[in-house]
Amino acid sequence: MTHRVPLFVVACGLAGLGGALGSIVGNAAGTSGLYAGGVIGGILGAVGSAAVARARKWIPDDRFLGTALGASVGFLAAAAIATQTLGSPVGPVLSTLLVGLGALLGAGRRGATEE
Secondary structure, eight states: OTTHHHHHHHHHHHHHHHHHHHHHHHGGGOHHHHHHHHHHHHHHHHHHHHHHHHHTTSSOGGGHHHHHHHHHHHHHHHHHHHHHOTTSSHHHHHHTHHHHHHHHHHHOOGGGSOO
């Protein structure tokens, strides 16, 4: 339970950072590159957050894939919301919370595989 908060924060942070950096790099290829770079960077950040969680023992090794998939799906949902609410900072900022939520749902309960 104590590792759920750091997992949430790291997932939101790394996916957001990956999305931002990917957008910057992709912008060199124009508008399509900006969006593609943001999505690719965000997914890499989401998977990276699962790797950090596994390395820090916040999740068991067998929960890596679920955590990575949950964070990635959360990022895709957040990206869809953010692109539709660019007129206000509230939508893009709050949608980032979906990444952390996805990571937590993907990780499941820590004690589920431990006896």
